[in-house]
Amino acid sequence: MPVPTSKKVTVSRTRVKKLPIYRRPVKNLLEAQKECNYDDASQKDMPERKLTGTIKLGTSKKAPVRTLHFSTKTNTKVRRSQCDMIVGKPGPTREVQHIVTPLQGFDYFFPAVLQAKVVSFVNKRIVSTLQSQIQEDPADGDSDSETDDHDEDECEVEDSAGVAAWFDEDLGAEQDGENDQEVPLEFPEQLDVDVDHTEDGTDVTTRIRSELDQLVEGDYTVTDEDKELAAKFPSWKGLLTVIEFRAFIGLWLLRGMWEQGTSRLSNLYLPEALPIFSATMPRERFKWILRHLSFDGAVQTEDRSSRWKHDRLAAIRYLFEVIVDRWSRPIIPDEHLTIDETLYNLYTQVQFKVYNKGKPQKYGVNFKSINAVSFPYTYTSHVYAGKPVDCPNQFYLSGTDNYTKYLVDYLSERVVLSGRNLTMDRLYTSVDIAEYLYNKHQMTMVGTFQSGRKGFPKELKVPGAPYSSTVFYEKGGPISLTQYSVKSKSRGKISVVVMTTRKPIEGVTKDEIRKPAIFKLYDFTKVGTDSMDSRFSSGTYSSKPKCRRWSVAVFSYILDTTRVNIQTLIALNTGKNPRKVKSFDFGQRLAMDLLTPHLYTRELTGVPRIIILKMYMATGDECFLRHVMKIGDPTQSVEEKLPYRNKPLKTGRRCGDCKRDICLKSISSGAKRTQINGLSKPTTRCEKCGLAKCNKKHLMKVCASCLQECGQ
Template identity: 25%
Template sequence: MAKYTNEQIKRISSQFIRERHCTETNEIELETLLGLLLFAGVRKNCRLNAKDLFKTDGSSPEIFRLTMAWNRFYLLLRCLRFDDKDTRVVRASVDKLAPIRELFEKIIDEFKKYYSLSQFVTIDEKPEAFRGRCNFRQYIPSKPNKYGIKIYALTDAKMFYTQNMEVYVGQQPAGVYRLDNSSLALVLRLSEGIYNTGRYITCDNFFTSIPLIDKLESKKLTVIGTLRKNKRELPKQFTEIRGREEKSSLFGHRGNCTLVSHVPKKGKNVLLVSSMHDDVKIEIETGKPELIMDYNATKGRVDTVDKMCETYNVARDINRWPMVIFYSLMNETGINSYVLYLQNNPNKKVNRRTFLEALSYDLINSHLRRRAANTLLPKTLKLRLNEICKLDGPESAATSNNNKIGRCAFCTSKKNRKTRYNCVKCKVYFCMEHALMVCSDCYSETSA
């Protein structure tokens, strides 16, 4: 990201009168940018104008103003890139997702590496709101965000950890990225990492089918999900509900699956199929088959993750669709990292808001310590930076609240130059003419 962002900064540098207004970035500054985006999401300020985040009248969080200037924040967001723009045209000829393909696949690989899913997983779609120009933007009237980019996800039904995702881009150009977009092929690709593990997959009627059950049976995976009434594998008795009583259930059995048709109320028919059930148990309290109760217990986990993402959403208003996918990855990463923290620290009770806030501070801290060494910053800003970072090195010596006055040990006696600054090691007084600024990293190395 730093490499490609710097390339974009070079492209637009001619638009700036002063070179210092368009300097290159680095990994530490980009980590800081991610931390600020996370913090804005936690405080639910992600949709605010950049200038409103950096106000000095006390109406905005001070961490933004302490970390960087608003025009630098805006420049980094404007120039943030995830691929080589010079070769994008060639790559886009075979891949519509070329502008963010490399980063997307790397993050998904990390998702798969650090967590083992529970027994139940859920597969569903999660649209990301976007109304800009994009040739694979979708219109889904049943969703709160009717226009957006559709992403398919496989999520742990117990801990809401998202292990695998795939962006729907329509039909790809001829090449290695041209894949089958049928619901059966989507489930097979998303569940590839859990083949032969005996896990249970829950999905809705867009994905569920009898051929899917047959395919996953050979992979030692079971499926439970709703069925559409137009499936040709369904017997006529299961789709016809005329004359049937309310809360009545009709079961059908095959070698590897069980089908149920339940009438919860007059005129409504619920069809489910499962390869993990082989009985006709019905709960007495609700009058529903056990198959439906198990489906209700594990369905909608992707929708739950979508709501969790929206609670502390980092997404900002943007016209570039790769940024929409990037913000979605950031939201998912925040949830996944929280799940990993809980699994590795079972005795600690930390809510997600507190965790994300601490994570954002950790990402920002390195940049704050470097900025505290900047001699051009106002004194009040330096004092606040040292207070937040708890600095005790040379970067805080020039801004310490030492009221004692001493004579500079390096100036001649004729000058009789008095100063408040002294060395943090030997306590010798020195004037600013003989001061040497050292960053916190170099100071820690020399101290070691």
């Protein structure tokens, strides 16, 4: 009997749901298999059962059918030797590109040449807007109308320039704006294998360049006339530089890290908000860049109409294909991979928006991707953009089987995939895909089979005894079907079937449900895409801003996936577990590394002193504080101008500015006294005059009155 104690026990109201063992993220799949404690479930002593079905080969409605013969008896020795001969020798694994800092990883996936190209696209649209405003009102170039946080999806355009630079850009290239030099990129020897050439001997890089050359127009070069034109307008309407664009991306990511993507932009520039937003750039400047953000260089709808007819994703296809190609190169996959879809949040009325009631977002853009299982990483992805109005180009795919073949072929051209296993759900599982992976790429697969498909054997639809399982092997082929009867509360007894081309796995768990080992393997290896979605797609740390433009949503998906990939690469190179690295800490570090150079290059002339103090609070550098306090002598200490710096504050005092605001209200004296007594007691003070000030509204290291004295 437990001994009673007088200690007060606090019970949390939030209930944490414990994940079952097959849904827990594990580091080693072999250790996870041992945790299941399998029991032998050999079928040698069972009577032979034969199964024949005219199964549809693909997932589409018009897919051909073929008669397959299965049996519970098989020659295990012959089958094992056949599997060992084909997929028993996997290629090299876990060779990682040497990336150890967040900024280094960002420059690898988003090279300087590509950044300069996007900046040129933005400047092209800015110049077009300024010219139109001059034509409308030539006498007053400074006139402007406020823009709303919700920018309409203005006709995005495409630009067409060669893309040889981003393939050959060095990992450590300097960010010099539009004059970046091209340096050949040296990949590790493990990546320079025969996969860099196709069967006909064509270089893969050359082929990709020739295809992407047709997606954009030429780079826009800023002229002296453009600079003179921009000088007629306010500074926040000026042209964009590479350093400022990187700071813009840093604020974009930081906004998602603090989960402020759905809030209005004006809330991020309030006095009590984070100082980093006001310190980096004005609110009007951020909105101006977001409004003119372009990924292909087009200004009018006619500039993209010829390509939009063949590809509905023409507005951002160029940037998407460039960065996805970079995802697949720095790391060779492990033994297990998974393919699934990610629904990225989007409520804009666009024709390729997808509805899925099983996803948290319900509506969004559908990205089909191949992900790792042991750690969060996306190797390749393809977006569903709908059927074009005219003849489709090479990026349009119809049918789930074609998406699977495209993604596997795309990844096999860059890394070795022989000996790997691909896990998929019933949407992707088909006989055609199983044989395609097994014969062409020497890969195995594991996936649940949809029982409602045409030609599915009727014997497998009928469930057996509760928690019983049977394995059927294909005669003369590598496919095997495992039937498992489950008892559920809502549907009663149901039959679940898993198709695989792996070696025979005979065994069930020793618990009461007696789950087959192949089902456990499916559960362990199916969480790859879910691990990526949990880091941004479900709303947590998603960088998508409050904007109606669908291309901005696709760009946000690119940034979020790139951030997670960089985080995983650095963890693998530094000997850490990628699953245990905190996304918030890493994302904030990456954002600060991107925007810090802009803070030091920003012109302080005319900038309010309160903003410079926010720059000091964001960076911690005393040079900004010396500029505010007018300390020009480097030998003079800051404490001479701030005598109350780092000195404790006596409790019991309230903010004088808050009390003054209450006294100015037209209310009774009793109500004023009640509101003053309700004020919280601040723990901060002005470092110059020493008065107690609240750090939400009336204090930024120095109070407003002291700042006014410093400016005199």
